[in-house]
């Protein structure tokens with residue numbers, strides 16, 4: 001069966017109004033905190049209260065936004081084509097749109113992890129209280145947002161690379177809302193034998209775009225119908241031959 005993998009990044013959730021690391025504006029949450037202090041694995045325990053204040057505010061923000069048409073489109077691909085959703089996003093908008101088994105390679109904002117015993121648990125959107133919140137398993141205090149920080153290992157990358165390496169020339173890879181700043185999308189597109197689609201708000205370098213079979217520009221939520229038509233035609237191509 002033909003496979004569809006969707007690799008997404010912050011652009012897809014930015015369309016829901018969620019601020020991203022690269023969102024500009026003085027009022028952006030990211031502008032109010034030094035990311036090197038609040039998202040740094042080497043120093044997070046020194047800045048424990050600040051780290052949790054920042055992540056409590058991110059969860060508060062997340063609770064106020066809703067999935068958009070691009071999230072819903074990915075869910076419909078999961079229903080129609082068994083699409084495999086891999087995301088760099090730590091929000092739960094795919095899940096709230098009805099997705100299941102999303103591979104969150106950079107972690108998950110609404111859960112916590114204990115660095116002492118390794119336990120991970122659902123935390124929801126509430127505020128973290130550094131004075132009272134402890135690991136429910138070992139009662140330890142070394143509790144961290146379950147999000148991959150700078151200088152921290154991203155254990156799910158291995159699984160992501162394994163899935164991408166399994167794509168064949170018959171399969172389809174759709175990359176949505178991510179520039180090449182975090183993941184080497186040009187290299188991924190260059191190496192895979194699959195048909196590739198890039199959907200980004202802004203134009204990437206010609207070098208990057210040339211590696212993709214198809215490129216669509218615009219807000220993912222707005223161009224969802226075009227993206228759907230393209231992916232559907234790619235997934236259903238040749239189906240008539242199979243049916244003969």
Ligand SMILES: [Zn+2]
Nearest residue numbers: 114117135138
């Ligand atoms: Zn623990």
